[in-house]
Amino acid sequence: MTNPSFKEDNATSGVHPLKFSLWLIIISIIMMFAAFTSAYIVRREEGNWLEFDLPNVLLINTLVILLSSVTMQWAYNSARKNNIATLKTMLLLTVGLGVAFLVGQWNAWGDLVQHNVYFGGSESNPSGSFLYVLTGVHGFHLITGLIFVLMTVSSALKYKVHSKNMLRIYLCTLYWHFLGGLWLYLYIFLRINH
Amino acid sequence: MSSTDISINQDVHHPHEEHDHHHDQNFFEKYIFSQDHKVIGKQFLITGIAWAFIGGFLSILFRLQLGWPEATFTFLEPILGGWIVNGKLNPEFYLALVTMHGTIMVFFVLTAGLSGTFANFLIPLQIGARDMASGFMNMLSYWIFFLSSIVLFVSLFLESGPAAGGWTVYPPLSALPQAIEGSKGGMTMWLISMALFIVSQLLGGVNYITTVINLRTKGMSMTKLPLTVWAFFLTAILGLLAFPVLFSAALLLIFDRSFGTSFYLSDIFIGGAALSNTGGSPILFQHLFWFLGHPEVYIVIMPAFGIVSEVITTNARKPIFGYRAMIGSLIGISVLSFVVWAHHMFVSGMNPFLGSVFMFLTLIIAVPSAVKVFNWIATLWRGNIRFTAAMMFAIGFVSLFISGGLTGIILGNSALDIYLHDTYFVVAHFHLVMGAAAFFGMFAGVYHWFPKMFGRLMDEKLGYVHFWLTFVSVYLVFMPMHYLGIAGFPRRYYAWTGFETFNFFTDMNTFISIAAILGFTAQFIFLFNFIYSIFRGRRSTANPWHSNTLEWTTPVLPGHGNWPGPLPTVYRWPYDYSKPGAAEDYIPQTVPFSQTQSSNLPQERDLE
16 A cells, blocks of 8 residues: 655645545535435425424534534644643544434434334325435444544554644544534524425 | 456566566455556456447347347347247337446446546556555445446346336336336346445546646646546546435435335326325436436546547647647536536426526537537648547547537527437437547547557557448448437337338338447457457557657556656646657657757747
């Protein structure tokens, strides 16, 4: 996996190729959710649309994921200041909050089922199914984000994350903030279109 | 298919074992799970060629049915088995053939086989990089594509047959297993295969874009890039923006099929019984599909634009006419490709005013396309043309692109499209402008860069025979189809002899089928030439075409890392052919202006 091209310092733009790649991956995820949310709007305009209240737990989840962005940024700043103890704590807190968010989303699904809003089956309506798809696909990406954070935790435990080795935690922080921001967008979108 | 890769790549690299980078790699790392962009490019090429023969063979099968509707095909029983019933092709299998032909050609050959091959092979070589930004992601891209290939290939052998709802897989036909045999397991496998394919394309595309932006060598500014790299770069951007949307559409279709949701389904009766699905909209799928689907046709054709520009300018021994206009028109086409998708849906009951907007936007695409055609012809104009096999295919491309493009202007008119929609006129249009044209671009690329890939030249005489047979048969197949289409002859019909309006077209259909068989047979000449030349072809020099771009400054067979010494430095644009006052009729990009004082233009004197 050693790539000679990085050593020769011929990078024409100042950005590290992996950072750039991550931005491109983020763009492709944005396109996917742009497709879902525009399909949501188009479909809603056509009528035959079940109106229901969003589960209240979603608001708590939103706060949890915003908080996890704060701890993630805290971890990043600690790494830059070589404050390894805080770095580990904050990364583990981020993992905890991420898991809490996922549990909260699961509870939101349970809440929906209790109010007879189903994903599939004869009683389902696209308005409910869309909510499951948006939260589900976002949840899937959040799991990939959690795996990334756990990988960063494991390298932090081996003292491989510090001010001279910031690439991994930079990428991790960027991706995590993106996932938080994506959820914030989805939440506001659902609030407005409900 | 992997075994083919092994044997061929083995031969390529063995003579060059002495490259010191190789020593720590074992057989698998070098030839199978290779992270070298050149090997990955060749893997894409060989898989693409294999798919092209499968896709072509399927089209011959349904052309047999169309050309000889009364004949019996018992001789096909050994291949097709149960799909031949009493000597007749099963009608549902006919639909599956059409679907799989489209899917294989559009995605597996002309997207993965064309972009995958040439973007992988040429981007690092032409921008002066050691490899792609991430060799690992690049390897993953090929192997996920390979996995997706296997899934699609296996679906051909299902008892209920492969997907049969057309390559556009419109629901509700594709969403309901009880609608048609092909919407059972075949459709599920189609969707799995396509989801994997999209992941593979995204991994590849991220790599192409990152590499072009980040790893250009010293002096290689964006305005000194060869047009091939510009084309691959913009193609990758289109893929990055369009494929996730197809993924979303496919995901919702998977949910509709397997999890009982109703995104695309509403108020459907099958066999007199109502389905429980309510609230879905099949038009929604069309919007999502064509938001990818239209950029997809440019993903297919733009790499061919790049390859043809490069081949024409090299073999006309003239600088490309309007280099910046070429880049501008590529960008223009890329932007416009995202705002015209609804021209595939003029008959879906859309608001006529909206139709006019999409018609207007569609017709604007004729402008950048015409700029490109004008520039190619202007480059050829009074050039010192060398008719290599690659050049023949490049010129053939321009011809096909014009013939097919003109009918695009007709089909882009919403009023005319209502009459011509789903007739053979449409089939003729897109086969000429994106099918055959992209194939010609691919052939031009293979003939042109074969020496860099395998260190040997392909046989030119066989190349000419291949070119003329292919070129003639493409026109013989698709020109009559325009006539059929204007007569209203519908596409995707298995049996047409029962209609009084169409049953006198027997001779024309037979003629088209014979031409198609001729064209398909001619491809075996190419296959023979390709395989034979890998092992026995005439040995090539490092720069056989006297070309300017960086890949020709590498050794005959570039090893791992591409340049044995330091990376080359770029001083000039890639098209200094036949410059007045120069000693030779080409000046490679690596030659500084200080060495070419006799040919420098006034504004270049400052750079000496």
